[in-house]
Amino acid sequence: MSYDLRRRLWAALLILGFFAAWEILCLVLQVSDLVLPRPTQVFATLAARFGILLPHVMQTLWTTMIGFVLGVTVGVVIGAAIGVSRTAYDTVYPLLIGFSSIPKVAVVPIFVLWFGSGATPAILTALAMCFFPIVVNIATGLATTEPELEDVLKSLGASRLDILWNVGLPRTMPFFFASLKIAVTFAFVGSVLSETVASNKGIGNVMMTASSNFDVPLVFAGLFLLAALGILLYVAFSLVEARVTGWATRRQGFASA
C-alpha cells in the first residue's frame, strides 16, 4: 500500500472513529438528545429536512462567497500597496491592526443599524473577517523579494510595475493561497455570525431558531452543514493552489509537467 493511500486511510479512520466514539458514549452514558444528540440522529435529521435546509445553505453560501470575493479584492489591493511602498506600510498598518483587533461580533449590530437585517450585514461581516490575513500575506510576499534581483532588473531599466508583475506577484502566490484557505473559513464565521444575530435566512438563523425550539438535532445538523461547506471550499482552494504554486513545494510532478 502506498504511503499516500495509507495516510488517507488513517485520516478516514480517525473521522469514523470520532463519530463512533461519540455515538457509543452517548448510548452508554444515556445522554439526552436535548443535550447532545447522537451522530445518527443528526444525520437522520439532515436527511429528513434537507429540502427545508437547502435554501438556507444556499443563502449562507452566496453571502459568504460574495463577502469572501470582496474581502480578497480589498485584501489584495491593500496588501500590494503596503508591500510595495514603505510609506503606505507605515501609514496604513497601525489603522489596520486596530481594525483587525475589534471582535467582529461587535461590528454586526452596527452593520444592521446601517443596512437592516439580512444579506448585507452578512456579506460585510464576512468581508471584515477575511481580508486581514490576505493583506498580511500579500505584503509579506512582496517584501521578501531579493534585493539583488531587484538591482538586476532595475539596471535593465525595469519599472516598478515590471518588477511587481514579473517577480513580486508570482513570488506572493504561495502566501496568497495559504491566506485564501484561512480567509474562506473566516468568511464563513463572519456570515454565520451575522445570520445568528440579524437575519431570517441562512444556516446561522436556522441554528438560532432551532436552539430556541430545543430542536437540538437540527442545531447540530446546521453545524455539520457548516463543517461540510468549510471543508469543500478549503479543498477547492487547495486544488487551485497545487496547480498554481506547485513550484513552491518542489513537487516532482510539477517539474515534469
Place this chain on the structure above:
Amino acid sequence: MSRSHAIPQGHPSIAPSIAVELSQAAVSFGKPGKTVAALQETNLRIAAGEFVALVGPSGCGKSTILRLTAGLLNPTRGAVIVGGREVGAKALRIGMAFQNPTMLPWLTIERNVMLPLKIVRPFRSDYRAKRRTEFRDRVHALLADVGLDKFANHYPWQLSGGMLQRANLCRALIHEPSLLLLDEPFGALDQFTREELWGTMQSLWLKRKPTVLLITHDLKEAGFLASRICVMSARPGRIIDDSAVDFPRPRTVDMTFDADFVALNQRLRDLIIDARSDAAIQGA
C-alpha cells in the same frame, strides 16, 4: 607587464571608446552633518571592450563603484558617465550578475534566462511574438555555450550551484549588453567549479567582447580573467593601484602557477595587506 594602462585621454564626448568614466565620484551615506564616507573621490576610466577587475579589502567600496556604474546609486559628489552620458540616461545596455544567482523558482531555466528580453527595449515589444521562436533559440544557443543546453526545461532547484551561476551569467548576457557588471559571481562556489567557470567566462567574453567590471576577492580570479586590475584601499575606498594584465589569451588554470602570474598575485596581495593594516592603524 606594464604598470600604466593605455587609455586615450580626452573628453568622453569626443572619445566614444570610453565605456565608463567616474570623475571625482564620491559617495557618503547618512544625514547631513553626520555622514559616513563609503567612497573617496575616485577617478576610473574603462575603455569599451576592457575587462577590469576591482579588488580590495572587504567593505572598501567596490560594490559602491559597481552600483554607481549600474545607475542604482547616484554619486554624492562628482560625476559618473556611462556610454558617454550621465548615468540614468541608460545610454548603455547593462547586464548584471551577483554571487546569489536569484533565479525565479517558478520559471524554467529557459524562461529565467529570457527574463531580460521581457524587460529591455527593443526586445520587450517582440517578447510575446518571439518567445517561442527566435528568443527561445537565442537562449538555447547561449545555454549551449555554457554547457547547460540539456537543462533549459529544468527548474532552478534541480540545478547545482555551479550550474545556477552559469545560468546567471547567461541571464546577464542574453540581451547583448555592452557593459557587464559582475559582483563576486563565483564567490560561493568550490575551487574546481570556480576555475571551470573562469574558463566559461573567458570564452563568453572573447566571443562577445562586452566591457566588463568584475568585483572579486580572489586575486587569482582577477589575474585569470582581467585585462586590467584596480586595487582599492580600505573604507572609505579609493583606487591605489591600476595595472594592465598582459598574459596571452586564452588563459589556462595551469598558467596561474607560472612565475609571472604568481608574482602578480604576490604584488596585489601585498598591496591589499598594506591597505588593510593602514586602515587598522587609522581605526586604532
